[in-house]
Amino acid sequence: MNHAQATTTLEAVLAANPRDGGAWSMLGHLLRRAGKLEGAIACHRRGLEVAPANAGIWSNLGNALVEAGRFDEALTAHAEALRLEPDTPAFLFNNAVALRKAGRFKDTLAMIERAATGGTATPELRWAELRWERALARLQIGDYVHGFADYEARRGLASYHGRPPSERAWNGSPLDGRxxxxxxxxxxxxxxxxxxxxxxxxxxxxxxxxxxxxxxxxxxxxxxxxxxxxxxxxxxxxxxxxxxxxxxxxFGTTLASVPPPVGLTIPEASRRKAAHRLGAPEPGTLRVGIVWSGRVTFADNGRRATSLARFLRFAEVPGVRLYSLQKGPPEAELADSGVAGSLVTPLGPDLDDFADTAAMLEQLDLVIMTDSSVAHLAGSLGTPVWNLVQHVPYWVYGFSGDRTPWYPTMRLFRQGPDQDWEPVFARAADALRDEVRRRTGR
CATH class of the missing domain: 3.40.50 (Rossmann fold)
Known part of the structure; x- marks a missing residue:
């Protein structure tokens, strides 16, 4: 049964019996899978009106609230599910996920330990899923020794799309010509x-x-x-x-032993293209690249990305010229904004691969962006990059501070627990004014 058919069936069930709490929650689950989070939350709450002691509905509500970024409410809902059914494996796991996404890593690890050792919980809960959540929490807090061991659990997940594990796995030992x-x-x-x-x-x-x-x-x-x-x-x-x-x-990487970024190759053809497109630098002016979205098919892109409109405040800073390095569907925002070619120079049409992007980055003074592959490219090149990251970002950025050992020329601007982008961009705009003064004396 597809989504539309399932929705129609549930709506018919609810029309006949509006007091079917399970049907309300099933409809909420379908809406969450379709990305309609507010409707999903409302359906789960409607289900709880008629079935307040149903732990499954509480847990489903918590999951929807997590995806909506309403973490305090989500954790309250998950806590109620566990109060009603303290040893249900799925509820323990869902609570651990919610705690990690809320940035409560110590509590996450404790909840995972409870799930792994909680009597009847262990056989019913997939160990790979628990280890994966534990890996993400450990890596986020810099526990690389244990985190990378757990990181291998990803290959046992149903969502894993890489090569399956095999008996020929390399253990890091000398290859001796193999x-x-x-x-x-x-x-x-x-x-x-x-x-x-x-x-x-x-x-x-x-x-x-x-x-x-x-x-x-x-x-x-x-x-x-x-x-x-x-x-x-x-x-x-x-x-x-x-x-x-x-x-x-x-290779036993720790925070203290992260290898330097790899040296990249920029073909002369790409350099010539960049020089022709960008022209000679304008004295007293900073050329600033911007990227506001990563790959839209990435599951967490909606949380890590934002809109072009937020970046236009950087065009207000005297002495700054903006250059868009955006690729993919979000690139259309530039054409729709009415500022392409005036406030923002679009470079996307000139970028055929990452070598072309690297050549452009090499000519820019600074890149300001939300996290995507371009951040790794700029960081590897040594181009100064200001990465505006979500509250719980990719693990290489840790959970505090404005630097990462993985990219020495990267500066991090972090969201707070409220996941509000506005103060992040305000801090970045102030820092940009300071940077202009430092570099140009303006």
């Missing part, structure tokens, strides 16, 4: 992040077969590998294999 298939997973930014480990892999003394997205092929062409493969294509013969995103764990 062929290692280093396969890619996750997004462009993850591939750039992990590329810093390729020289360390090569030093293990083997042949490296490196999967690389076509969009990254030119900018990562300087890596010392023995073959570059198209992701998803049948690989040549190999002896052992590893995911690129497993490399931090395989």
């Amino acid at each position: 062929a290692l298939l280093l396969f890619t997973e996750q997004g462009f930014g993850d591939a750039i992040l992990a590329a810093r480990y390729v020289p360390l892999v090569k030093a293990r003394g083997g042949r490296v077969l490196y999967e690389c997205h076509p969009e990254l092929r030119r900018v990562l062409s300087g890596l010392d590998v023995d073959a570059v493969l198209q992701p998803g294509s049948p690989p040549p013969a190999f002896d052992v294999e590893a995911s690129q995103m497993s490399l931090p764990g395989l």
